[in-house]
Amino acid sequence: xxxxxxxxxxxxxxxxxxxxxxxxxxxxxxxxxxxxxxxxxxxxxxxxxxxxxxxxxxxxxxxxxxxxxxxxxxxxxxxxxxxxxxxxxxxxxxxxxxxxxxxxxxxxxxxxxxxxxxxxxxxxxxxxxxxxxxxxxxxxxxxxxxxxxxxxxxxxxxxxxxxxxxxxxxxxxxxxxxxxxxxxxxxxxxxxxxxxxxxxxxxxxxxxxxxxxxxxxxxxxxxxxxxxxxxxxxxxxxxxxxxxxxxxxxxxxxxxxxxxxxxxxxxxxxxxxxxxxxxxxxxxxxxxxxxxxxxxxxxxxxxxxxxxxxxxxxxxxxxxxxxxxxxxxxxxxxxxxxxxxxxxxxxxxxxxxxxxxxxxxxxxxxxxxxxxxxxxxxxxxxxxxxxxxxxxxxxxxxxxxx
Amino acid sequence: xxxxxxxxxxxxxxxxxxxxxxxxxxxxxxxxxxxxxxxxxxxxxxxxxxxxxxxxxxxxxxxxxxxxxxxxxxxxxxxxxxxxxxxxxxxxxxxxxxxxxxxxxxxxxxxxxxxxxxxxxxxxxxxxxxxxxxxxxxxxxxxxxxxxxxxxxxxxxxxxxxxxxxxxxxxxxxxxxxxxxxxxxxxxxxxxxxxxxxxxxxxxxxxxxxxxxxxxxxxxxxxxxxxxxxxxxxxxxxxxxxxxxxxxxxxxxxxxxxxxxxxxxxxxxxxxxxxxxxxxxxxxxxxxxxxxxxxxxxxxxxxxxxxxxxxxxxxxxxxxxxxxxxxxxxxxxxxxxxxxxxxxxxxxxxxxxxxxxxxxxxxxxxxxxxxxxxxxxxxxx
Numbered sequence: 001x002x003x004x005x006x007x008x009x010x011x012x013x014x015x016x017x018x019x020x021x022x023x024x025x026x027x028x029x030x031x032x033x034x035x036x037x038x039x040x041x042x043x044x045x046x047x048x049x050x051x052x053x054x055x056x057x058x059x060x061x062x063x064x065x066x067x068x069x070x071x072x073x074x075x076x077x078x079x080x081x082x083x084x085x086x087x088x089x090x091x092x093x094x095x096x097x098x099x100x101x102x103x104x105x106x107x108x109x110x111x112x113x114x115x116x117x118x119x120x121x122x123x124x125x126x127x128x129x130x131x132x133x134x135x136x137x138x139x140x141x142x143x144x145x146x147x148x149x150x151x152x153x154x155x156x157x158x159x160x161x162x163x164x165x166x167x168x169x170x171x172x173x174x175x176x177x178x179x180x181x182x183x184x185x186x187x188x189x190x191x192x193x194x195x196x197x198x199x200x201x202x203x204x205x206x207x208x209x210x211x212x213x214x215x216x217x218x219x220x221x222x223x224x225x226x227x228x229x230x231x232x233x234x235x236x237x238x239x240x241x242x243x244x245x246x247x248x249x250x251x252x253x254x255x256x257x258x259x260x261x262x263x264x265x266x267x268x269x270x271x272x273x274x275x276x277x278x279x280x281x282x283x284x285x286x287x288x289x290x291x292x293x294x295x296x297x298x299x300x301x302x303x304x305x306x307x308x309x310x311x312x313x314x315x316x317x318x319x320x321x322x323x324x325x326x327x328x329x330x331x332x333x334x335x336x337x338x339x340x341x342x343x344x345x346x347x348x349x350x351x352x353x354x355x356x357x358x359x360x361x362x363x364x365x366x367x368x369x370x371x372x373x374x375x376x377x378x379x380x381x382x383x384x385x386x387x388x389x390x391x392x393x394x395x396x397x398x399x400x401x402x
Numbered sequence: 403x404x405x406x407x408x409x410x411x412x413x414x415x416x417x418x419x420x421x422x423x424x425x426x427x428x429x430x431x432x433x434x435x436x437x438x439x440x441x442x443x444x445x446x447x448x449x450x451x452x453x454x455x456x457x458x459x460x461x462x463x464x465x466x467x468x469x470x471x472x473x474x475x476x477x478x479x480x481x482x483x484x485x486x487x488x489x490x491x492x493x494x495x496x497x498x499x500x501x502x503x504x505x506x507x508x509x510x511x512x513x514x515x516x517x518x519x520x521x522x523x524x525x526x527x528x529x530x531x532x533x534x535x536x537x538x539x540x541x542x543x544x545x546x547x548x549x550x551x552x553x554x555x556x557x558x559x560x561x562x563x564x565x566x567x568x569x570x571x572x573x574x575x576x577x578x579x580x581x582x583x584x585x586x587x588x589x590x591x592x593x594x595x596x597x598x599x600x601x602x603x604x605x606x607x608x609x610x611x612x613x614x615x616x617x618x619x620x621x622x623x624x625x626x627x628x629x630x631x632x633x634x635x636x637x638x639x640x641x642x643x644x645x646x647x648x649x650x651x652x653x654x655x656x657x658x659x660x661x662x663x664x665x666x667x668x669x670x671x672x673x674x675x676x677x678x679x680x681x682x683x684x685x686x687x688x689x690x691x692x693x694x695x696x697x698x699x700x701x702x703x704x705x706x707x708x709x710x711x712x713x714x715x716x717x718x719x720x721x722x723x724x725x726x727x728x729x730x731x732x733x734x735x736x737x738x739x740x741x742x743x744x745x746x747x748x749x750x751x752x753x754x755x756x757x758x759x760x761x762x763x764x765x766x767x768x769x770x771x772x773x774x775x776x777x778x779x780x781x782x783x
Binding site: 005007010011012013014019022023026027030031032034035036037038039040069070071072073075076100101102105106108109199201206207208209223224225226227228235236237238239240241242306309310312313317318319320321 | 405407410411412413414419422423426427430431432434435436437438439440469470471472473475476500501502505506508509600602607608609610624625626627628629636637638639640641642643708711712715720721722723
C-alpha cells in the first residue's frame with residue numbers, strides 16, 4: 001500500500017543531512033558547551049554556527065537568537081517575559097482568536113495575573129483587519145502577539161503591516177512563526193518584529209529544539225532560572241545536537257525556499273482544485289492566495305472528521321483534522337469557530353499539509369482515495385440521508401458552496 | 403585523550419545513539435496526531451514512560467518529560483510553591499544546590515516567599531537535624547540535592563525523608579541529576595514527592611529529562627499551551643530524546659550499578675595515589691563514605707584550578723573547575739564557600755569526574771600527568 005504523509009504542520013521527518021550532523025554531535029562532539037576545554041569549545045562552536053545560520057534566515061543578529069526546547073517554550077518565554085518586564089508601563093496585550101494554544105493559554109495565564117487581553121476576531125478567511133487592530137490599541141498596550149501563518153488553515157497574516165502599526169505606537173511585537181519559519185521569507189527589521197518564535201521539528205530538524213529571536217535591548221524576565229547559559233535568558237545545558245541540527249535545517253530551508261515553495265504551491269493548488277471539484281459540498285477553509293504553500297484545509301459536509309482520518313489512515317494517508325495539539329479534544333477547532341464556520345461543518349474539516357517528501361503521485365493518490373471515502377462515509381451518515389430526502393436547506397451561518 | 407568531565411556531560415552510549423537514530427529516521431510522528439505515524443510515536447512515548455518509571459520504581463503516570471534538569475528543577479520548585487502558597491510561603495533548601503534550584507528559590511523570594519538555605523559541614527553534608535530545626539508551620543517545600551555536582555557528597559535523603567514523614571504538608575523535592583543511576587535511590591521508600599533527572603548525565607541525550615511527581619500532587623505548569631504531559635508540560639514531545647532517555651535508564655543499571663564497586667575502588671586508589679605522589683594536594687569533600695564514586699574534587703596549594711585545567715588539557719586530559727554551568731564566571735564556587743574552604747584552596751580546585759568506563763590505567767594517567775604538571779608549574783615560579 002502507498003504511504004502518504006501529509007501532516008507536515010504537525011511534525012516533519014528529520015532530513016538525512018540533519019540526522020547526520022545530529023549523530024556526529026551525539027558521538028564525537030558531545031561536550032558541554034559551557035565547558036572550557038576542547039570538548040566544550042567544539043560544542044560551543046557548533047552552537048554559535050547554528051545561531052548564525054538561524055539569524056541569517058530572518059536577517060537578525062546572532063546574539064539576538066536564544067535557543068529553547070521548542071516553539072511552545074519560545075512563545076511562553078516571549079509573552080510572559082515581556083509582560084512581566086513591562087508591567088509598569090501597562091497591562092494590556094493584543095492577540096488574535098486564532099493563535100496556537102501556546103500563545104492563547106499563556107495570555108489566559110496572564111489574565112489571571114491581572115493583565116487584560118484583547119483577542120482580535122478574524123474574517124471568514126482567517127484574515128485580520130488592520131483597522132480592527134488599530135482600534136484595539138490602548139495607551140496601556142504593551143505587547144502585540146500575532147502568528148505569521150495559522151497552523152490550521154494556513155492563512156498568512158500581514159505581519160509587515162502589523163509590525164508597522166506596532167512600531168508607530170511604540171508597542172512590542174511578538175510573532176509566533178512556528179509555521180512560517182524556513183517556509184516564508186522573514187526579515188525581522190523590515191517587518192519590525194521584536195520577538196519571534198520558531199521550532200525545529202517543523203522544518204526537518206529534531207523535536208525538542210526551537211528558538212526565540214529577541215531584538216537587542218528588549219527587556220525580558222526569564223521564566224526559567226539556573227546556570228548562565230543563553231546569556232541568562234534560558235538556563236540549562238544546551239541541547240547541542242538539537243541546536244546544530246536546527247541550524248543546518250534552517251540554512252537548507254533558506255536555500256531551498258523559493259524553489260520548494262513553487263513546487264508546493266503547484267501541488268497544493270492541484271489538491272485543492274481536485275477536492276473541490278470531485279467532492280460535492282466541500283469548501284476550502286482559509287485564504288485562497290494568502291496561504292502557506294503546503295497547506296490544504298477543507299470542510300467536507302456531513303462528515304465526522306475523526307472517522308475520515310481513520311479511513312484515510314487505513315489507506316496509508318496521514319492527515320489531521322486541525323492542529324495535532326488539540327486532536328485529543330472533541331471540541332471543534334477554535335480557529336474555524338473564529339472564522340464563523342458553523343459547528344457541523346467545522347467537525348468535518350480535514351487538514352492536509354504538504355512537505356518535501358510529497359510528490360505529484362501523492363496528490364493523485366489522495367484525489368483518488370479521498371472522494372471514495374467521503375462517499376462511503378456519507379452513505380453511512382443518517383444526517384446526510386435525511387437531508388438528501390428532504391430538501392437541503394442552507395446552513396444559515398455558513399457559506400457552503402452548493 | 404582522556405575525558406574526565408563526566409559530571410558536565412557524558413558521551414552518548416552506542417545503544418542509545420542507535421535507538422535515537424532509529425526514531426529520528428523511522429518514527430518521526432507527532433504523538434498527538436491521530437494517524438499511524440502519530441500512534442507509533444505515542445506508543446514509543448508510553449513505553450519510554452514505563453521504562454523511566456520502572457528505573458525509579460514509580461508509576462508511569464508520575465513521570466513528566468522535560469527539556470532537562472534545569473526545567474525539571476524549575477518546574478518542581480516553582481510549581482509546588484505557586485500551587486500551595488496558600489498553605490504557607492516558606493521553603494527549605496541548601497547552600498550547595500545547583501543554580502537551577504537556588505535561582506528558582508531566589509525568584510520565589512522576589513514573589514514574597516521566604517527561603518532557608520541550610521549550611522553544610524566542611525565535607526559538603528547538610529545535617530538533617532538542622533533541617534528539622536528549620537521547619538516552620540508555614541514550610542511547604544524542602545528541596546535538597548541527592549549528590550552534590552561539585553564535590554560528590556551524598557546528602558542524607560533517606561533520613562530527611564523520614565523526618566518529613568511526620569510533616570504531611572511539606573513536599574520533598576530531590577534534585578537527582580548527578581546521583582540518578584549512579585548511587586542507590588529509593589524514591590517511594592524515602593518519601594520523595596518530586597525528583598528531577600537529566601538524560602545527558604547518564605550517557606543519554608541532551609535536551610531531555612524527567613520530573614517525578616507523586617500521584618495526587620498538583621503543580622503549576624511553567625509552560626502553557628497544547629496541554630501535553632497531562633497539562634503539566636506543553637509542547638510537542640521530544641520523542642527521539644525521550645526514547646533515548648529511556649534507553650539510557652535501561653542500561654544504567656548495567657553500566658553504573660554493575661560498576662559501582664569497581665568505581666568506588668578506583669576513586670579510593672586515585673586518592674591514595676595523589677596523597678602518595680602529591681602530598682600537598684587537598685581533597686575537597688568526602689574522601690570516602692557517603693560520596694559518589696564518580697566525582698573527585700581536589701586542590702593543589704598555590705596553583706589556580708584554571709591553570710591546572712588548561713595544563714592538563716594540553717596533555718589530552720579533560721577536567722573542569724567546578725560545574726560547567728558556572729565555569730565561565732570568575733568567582734569562587736558557592737559550594738566550596740559553603741564548606742568554609744579557604745580562598746586559596748577554593749581558587750585551586752579542580753573537579754575530576756569519572757564514568758563507568760574509567761579504568762585504573764586512566765586514573766594512573768591522570769595522576770601521573772597531574773604530578774608532572776604540578777612539578778613543572780611550581781618550578782617555573
